[in-house]
Amino acid sequence: MAWSDTRLPTLLGIEHPILLAPMAGATTPELAAAVSNAGGLGGHGATTFAPEKLKAEIAAIRGLTNRPIHLNFFAHKEPPADGEAGPAMRAMLQALWNGAGLGTLPPAESPWRSFHEGQLAVIEETRPHVVSFHFGLPDQKLVDRVKAAGCIVLCSATAPAEAVELEQRGVDAVIAQGFEAGGHSGIFLSDPMQGAMTTMTLVPQIADAVDLPVIAAGGIMDGRGIAAALMLGAAGVQIGTAFLSCPEAHVSGPHRAALLEAREKATPTLLTRGISGRPARGLKNRLMSEVKALEHEAAPFPMQNALTRALGGTNDPQLSVMWAGGGAALSRTMPAAELVATLVAETEAALARFA
Template sequence: MKTWPDTRIQELFGIPLPILQAPMAGVVTPQMVVAVSEAGGLGALPCAMLSLAQAREALDVIRQGTSRPINLNFFCHAPPPADAVRALAWRARLAPYYVELGLDPEAPVPASNRRPFDSDFCGLVEAYRPQVVSFHFGLPEQALLGRVKAAGAKVIASATTVAEARWLEARGCDAIIAMGWEAGGHRGSFLTDDMATQVGTFALVPQVVDAVKVPVIAAGGVADARGIVAAFALGAAAVQLGTAYLFCPEAKVAPAHRQALKTAPDDGTAVTNVFTGRPARGIVNRLMRELGPLSPHAPDFPLAGGPLTPLRNQTEPQGSPDFMPLWSGQAARLARELPAGELTRVLAEEALAKLSRG
């Protein structure tokens, strides 16, 4: 087989390969985006942890490196109202760690820097005109979404349930990312906060395919050619890989995080809210074991992260993973250490070879 069984995503985005690099905030570099897009996949720049100036700088580097399609990714969370009681309770939960490390539990802490999509970010889309814009935690208000579409971008977003997929299609998404329970990083949930009922990729993808008319992109637990072939067998038109790209030299991954990825067993991750206030899958570390993994005391997203910053600043330089998020999906053991462009090409070649034998 020299062609893919479903080419709708390639045609929709104008890319040769149905492989998307997940937009992982804090670890994706412009060099990774360029490498994936130049290899024929869809590179993605996450913007939620970037200022406008930083996003422009990154996009300038990307556009100097490639003219091929790229994806700009944004969060769509509603900033939570101030809750002094909950904030103080969280500081109290973390106080013993401050004392242990010789830090002042009463000292001011920095604010968390997750920015939702707004008019300024929309202006960035209009200025740089990426071929694809993706959203996490739902969609922005209709006026902003209309501006994104008017700029020529195809819109995609993450769904963790069939209901979320239908909601996204009804509001104009051109394709749906079916994000299974296995996926690393923040859950894309926005119609439910019940983590006990989240669905695995193998069960979610075909049900989303049956429920919507737009193409479906499988995400979660896909890290090698076998996963790609399985995704197409389930009806997906493309795959989105995150954890697999964390092993690439282009990824901005702290040494302790990289080491944890290399040694993570299949059951070494859990979904936690202790790092940001929102459920996300990462490798279990000390903070997750002792305060979570899901803590009722963690402030709403993204406010839980600010008080952790002094703890991270004190321990990460010594190589300790105790207080840092070690985002990872459940299939880290299947990943390989290859440059991002080579990984994209190799995965495509291996998947096509397996499809031709099937």
């Protein structure tokens, strides 16, 4: 690796400062291990896993690689037990459920909990090299225990003030997640719908605001994007959408096809809290457009998921949730190891143009 900034490779024990974004539901042990084996850092979205499943997934990754791995959890505030979507949102979704033959819309409820003791016990036992959080950090006692287990701690920030708070609370590096990022925005200090700093504006401001290595995320699809992030002051990158088209990713048929057709069809992405209760970015389709129009009536995160998730089971591209970042149209299909090697070669070529 010819990149001069070696802070992340040193901190994380990896060769290239390229992190596979941990993506709940989309990353697999095979994808995470392939990225780690290729010299990046394989990540796995573990937030929905109960302790036994979490342990099994960590064992599965370790069965495929002995390199560092990264597990990720959500640290959102638990919603009130009586949270519910508004009447217009429920009526619109009931109509979609009827059309899909899914029956009566259930009450909104949380499909999973914020990072909890049971998951922490598995982390303490298995001690993965890196643990990250989204939507801010959990209670400081939990953070301290993750650190005491020897794990490097990362967390996403969507504004300089969030990065400063994360630094004060002891994270080892900050993920600067821009507005164009696929999936959920990790925003945690201000109104979730107000944060709108793009990767281009966010990365240099966070690099100036904290003394920690900054990992740029959001819209980075190829070596041009990685080189740009490095020039903005990032020490490395976290990439999600570009890995969704790898065969090792767990992505539905309609989602995979939509990613590959995004360039030809010029499919835009939309940010809405209508799918889960918090803002998240995905490819525009009928479901995204209809929930966006009523998103002020969404149930609190993550309860709204109970009203939208089953629609994806129909495999209808207009009703499936297809998380993707603003760079989706640059998607390419190749095995994850090949994608990492391609990204490294492209970054070196891009940087060489400025040498």
